[in-house]
Amino acid sequence: MATIAAAAGISTRGPRRTSQLSLAWRRYKRNKLAVAGAIVVVAFIVAGVIGPWVAPQGYAQANFLDANQPPSLRFPFGTDNLGHDMLSQVLWSFRNAVEIAFGASLVSFAIGVALGLWAGLRGGIVDMVVMRLVDFMFAFPNYFLSLFLVITLGRNLLPILLAIGIPGWAGYARLVRGLVLGMRNGEMVEAARAFGASTGHIARKYLLPNITNSIFVAIAFGIPFDLLVMASLSLVGLGLRPPLPSFGNMIAQAGGNVLGYPWLLYFPAGIFAVILLSFLFVADGLQEALDPKAGEGHLRRTRRLWFGLRGR
Amino acid sequence: MAEDLLSVDGLQVEFERASGTIYAVNGVSFSVAPGETLGIVGESGSGKSVSVLSIMGLLRSNGRVTGGSAKFMGKDLLKLRRRQLEDIRGRDVGMVFQDPMTSLNPTMRVGDQIMEAMLCHHYTSRRGAFNRTLQLLEEVGIPEAKARFSSYPHEFSGGMRQRVMIAIAIACEPQLLIADEPTTALDVTVQAQILALLRELQEKRKMSIILITHDFGVATNFCDRVIVMYAGKVMESAPLDRFLCQPAHPYTIGLKRSVIEVGDKHRELVAIPGMATALTEPPRYCPFAERCSFVRERCWSELPQLRPVSSGHVVACHYAEEVMAAGASPGHSYRGDQALASQEPEALTPAPALGAQRGLALKGPTAQEAQPHAS
Numbered sequence: 001m002a003t004i005a006a007a008a009g010i011s012t013r014g015p016r017r018t019s020q021l022s023l024a025w026r027r028y029k030r031n032k033l034a035v036a037g038a039i040v041v042v043a044f045i046v047a048g049v050i051g052p053w054v055a056p057q058g059y060a061q062a063n064f065l066d067a068n069q070p071p072s073l074r075f076p077f078g079t080d081n082l083g084h085d086m087l088s089q090v091l092w093s094f095r096n097a098v099e100i101a102f103g104a105s106l107v108s109f110a111i112g113v114a115l116g117l118w119a120g121l122r123g124g125i126v127d128m129v130v131m132r133l134v135d136f137m138f139a140f141p142n143y144f145l146s147l148f149l150v151i152t153l154g155r156n157l158l159p160i161l162l163a164i165g166i167p168g169w170a171g172y173a174r175l176v177r178g179l180v181l182g183m184r185n186g187e188m189v190e191a192a193r194a195f196g197a198s199t200g201h202i203a204r205k206y207l208l209p210n211i212t213n214s215i216f217v218a219i220a221f222g223i224p225f226d227l228l229v230m231a232s233l234s235l236v237g238l239g240l241r242p243p244l245p246s247f248g249n250m251i252a253q254a255g256g257n258v259l260g261y262p263w264l265l266y267f268p269a270g271i272f273a274v275i276l277l278s279f280l281f282v283a284d285g286l287q288e289a290l291d292p293k294a295g296e297g298h299l300r301r302t303r304r305l306w307f308g309l310r311g312r
Numbered sequence: 313m314a315e316d317l318l319s320v321d322g323l324q325v326e327f328e329r330a331s332g333t334i335y336a337v338n339g340v341s342f343s344v345a346p347g348e349t350l351g352i353v354g355e356s357g358s359g360k361s362v363s364v365l366s367i368m369g370l371l372r373s374n375g376r377v378t379g380g381s382a383k384f385m386g387k388d389l390l391k392l393r394r395r396q397l398e399d400i401r402g403r404d405v406g407m408v409f410q411d412p413m414t415s416l417n418p419t420m421r422v423g424d425q426i427m428e429a430m431l432c433h434h435y436t437s438r439r440g441a442f443n444r445t446l447q448l449l450e451e452v453g454i455p456e457a458k459a460r461f462s463s464y465p466h467e468f469s470g471g472m473r474q475r476v477m478i479a480i481a482i483a484c485e486p487q488l489l490i491a492d493e494p495t496t497a498l499d500v501t502v503q504a505q506i507l508a509l510l511r512e513l514q515e516k517r518k519m520s521i522i523l524i525t526h527d528f529g530v531a532t533n534f535c536d537r538v539i540v541m542y543a544g545k546v547m548e549s550a551p552l553d554r555f556l557c558q559p560a561h562p563y564t565i566g567l568k569r570s571v572i573e574v575g576d577k578h579r580e581l582v583a584i585p586g587m588a589t590a591l592t593e594p595p596r597y598c599p600f601a602e603r604c605s606f607v608r609e610r611c612w613s614e615l616p617q618l619r620p621v622s623s624g625h626v627v628a629c630h631y632a633e634e635v636m637a638a639g640a641s642p643g644h645s646y647r648g649d650q651a652l653a654s655q656e657p658e659a660l661t662p663a664p665a666l667g668a669q670r671g672l673a674l675k676g677p678t679a680q681e682a683q684p685h686a687s
Contacts, residue, residue: 123373185372191415193370195429195480196402209419
């Protein structure tokens with residue numbers, strides 16, 4: 001690490017308080033897109049918390065006399081065919097988007113990390129079974145499983161959160177298991193065992209902290225896809241129950257009359273797209289910042305990210 | 313001699329691999345007296361690390377102990393349950409490994425890692441462990457202990473990290489310190505410092521040390537007694553002085569001659585020919601026969617057993633007395649084989665020819681490959 005600090009042109013002299021975190025932040029800052037993405041992500045989270053309070057109107061309030069109004073001072077994002085203020089709809093949508101984004105990822109993460117750690121540490125038959133399960137999950141279309149879960153569990157917030165989160169565990173499990181396998185026989189774990197540390201202690205203090213970087217990156221990449229799944233559930237009519245606004249619902253409804261009332265699509269879809277992209281930029285930046293070996297390759301990587309998105 | 317602190321007897325270790333079983337350790341016996349420093353010397357793959365790791369229960373999952381005993385303070389380490397062994401590791405036996413760059417946890421403050429070793433064994437209270445950590449840091453030669461406590465390993469150099477590893481190893485005042493190639497990954501100057509530190513700590517604490525090394529110079533400088541291992545067997549074990557002036561095994565002589573010293577520019581370098589054999593089956597004849605310059609017919613048919621040649625000096629060689637005589641003859645120290653050949657020309661067969669005659673396979677995986685970083 002000392003050599004990395006030197007390579008990055010960071011002075012290691014003076015008061016030695018160059019913590020890993022501040023080094024990572026310095027690397028993160030170099031990627032301007034990632035910084036912009038982080039600002040949007042923070043704004044997104046703040047909007048999720050305060051959105052419903054600052055919204056001019058309740059999400060269910062219909063102004064029938066002002067239906068289908070184009071954007072104006074009174075209705076900055078226009079109104080839909082029932083006279084809902086679209087700005088208020090968007091502001092209300094932030095809340096469940098934030099809840100789904102982080103909740104679903106947390107569910108995937110919790111299941112995946114627990115199973116991955118278990119498989120990686122125990123090895124043998126446990127590893128075999130868990131990894132075959134992971135293979136099965138990868139072979140099985142996740143979206144289909146999400147649909148199935150929504151149909152059985154219902155269309156409220158928590159069921160949808162679970163329906164999006166549960167199918168996503170396999171990726172985390174495979175990632176964690178691979179990282180644990182890489183460290184399990186390494187010098188660090190051997191040294192820890194040599195001073196008498198128990199397996200549980202090694203898992204908590206040695207393995208988990210050393211894989212958090214990779215997990216953070218994986219979560220940051222996973223969140224936009226969870227949001228995308230949430231929206232696509234709405235598109236087939238299995239998203240959050242309609243009076244509750246969500247980006248998916250708004251986009252699904254606006255899609256039908258995009259020629260007549262394009263603002264109904266532009267504002268929600270535009271904001272949604274910016275949020276998704278921002279998460280990807282943040283993930284990309286995190287990957288660089290937390291993996292010092294990646295070096296200066298961020299421009300190339302970001303370009304790959306763009307092409308990757310287009311190809312999807 | 314006083315009661316031995318650790319006495320290993322007939323230890324056998326095997327590694328299961330897809331391509332077959334590797335017999336890494338084949339009946340190794342040694343003992344360590346309290347306060348003694350024992351050196352275990354050998355090439356990569358000779359089983360020196362594996363024998364020590366196996367008695368501490370630190371083998372990889374594909375390795376297992378198939379025989380022998382290891383008595384430590386009255387208990388057989390090989391018969392203990394995993395939890396009991398965890399209690400002994402770090403508490404009664406401290407360990408230092410080869411690579412300090414990768415042995416510390418990069419996400420934990422250095423001081424916490426030292427404290428952790430004590431707290432794991434409930435050695436002292438949290439407060440006590442903190443104070444003791446500061447004291448240990450001073451003792452292993454890290455200045456400004458208070459400031460260094462909260463440093464992360466990446467802020468330390470290799471030598472400093474090895475000092476931290478030593479502090480962790482001695483945190484619970486173990487009776488025995490196992491140092492597995494503790495200086496191999498370090499600069500020469502730092503090597504000397506670390507060895508001096510180990511010696512100083514040992515004198516203060518009267519603990520025993522097992523030093524595993526492939527560096528003959530380090531071993532002969534540091535140890536009271538030296539064991540030479542080859543092919544998972546003990547070839548020779550002797551007190552240091554006997555070892556230096558009267559080595560009784562051809563392999564020991566070979567190792568000694570392979571050492572390069574400062575100012576040796578014009579000395580003829582004598583390497584031991586060939587390489588360590590693959591241990592795909594337990595040795596049935598002398599495992600060193602293929603590379604030995606003293607080799608004779610008997611070496612190919614009979615496995616030499618360890619036998620005493622003088623007090624405290626045991627050798628596994630059929631012709632130890634001759635080897636000793638040859639090794640001790642004046643002006644002979646660098647060219648033992650030729651001198652001996654001139655004494656008894658008819659008795660000796662050129663080693664490579666005989667090896668080829670027997671069609672011995674020198675290829676194939678060695679025990680070292682079965683457990684890549686352990687030695």
